[in-house]
Amino acid sequence: MKLLVITVNYTSAEHVLRCLDKLIPQLEAIGDAIMWIVDNNSPDNSIHVLREGIAAREMGHIVRLIESPVNGGFGAGNNIAFREALELPSPPLYFYLLNPDSIPDPGTVAALLNFMVAYPHVGVIGGALRDQQNCLQCSTFRFPSLLSEIEYHLKLGIMTKLLRNHQVSMETPKQAMPVDWVTGANMMIRREVIEQVGLFDENFFLYWEEVDLCRRVRDAGYEIYFVPHAIVLHISGVTTGMTSPNRRIPKYWFDSRAYYLKKTFGPGSLIVFNLIVAGCISLHRMRQYLLGREMESPHFMRDFVRYNFLPRRQERS
Structure with missing residues (x-):
């Protein structure tokens, strides 16, 4: 398999379905690419909404819904898919992590995939995030330090x-360049990297887990890159509410x-x-x-x- 897209859902089913409408045509154009949705034990009717939505769109051949019995957080949800995918007879060459509140622009998935194929020394790449007003959000970062x-x-x-x-947050680069870490909302990872450095550390429930993963990837000798023309619409805070003014x-x-x-x-x-x-x-x-x-x-x-x-x-x- 060439590519597996992983989305971890928690009470965001309608957003995931809107993502599918834009994402699946890109996967069909690539070929040998599928999507797994891991529902992190959502307490609402997400499972029903997702199952019905996938069936209504006739996407069952390319989209699979996985029900987690617990909500272990972002890393744990992705790890469920990682573990199962790595046991396949033909494991994916690349994993694409996409937030449930993220919708890829046309050509985004292919841009990330082509970059990975062209630069085998790169272990993880991330694309740009834009909000609903078409303004870029911060998506490239330096590792945290005392300073x-x-x-x-x-x-x-x-x-x-x-x-x-x-400063941890960086100004969004206008061209592809190495960075310390990229957001897990729009991230592609090479399979060999996961096999070498391991999965997400599940001691992180939410936040900081991608910082830790990228640090381990860098320590293993791979580079982390930002690809500015691989853009997703990111409706931040859908699951956590962290962008609410009084949150x-x-x-x-x-x-x-x-x-x-x-x-x-x-x-x-x-x-x-x-x-x-x-x-x-x-x-x-x-x-x-x-x-x-x-x-x-x-x-x-x-x-x-x-x-x-x-x-x-x-x-x-």
């Missing part, structure tokens, strides 16, 4: 200028951040990161207060202290 944490949370002009090359950052984001920092830099480094970040947040808030400005993300400092310094509960919120 990037300071820059992001201090929010001081002179420090932002000094640490510009350490507080959930506990699982803090859990994933802490796990990534401990895994990458060591447990002792996490304490240092957290103390410095808490200081940066405090300085920024003091400056906002003295300048009479409205406080940004008013609950963030409280949640940061709660999830990083107070005794931690096991349940996810």
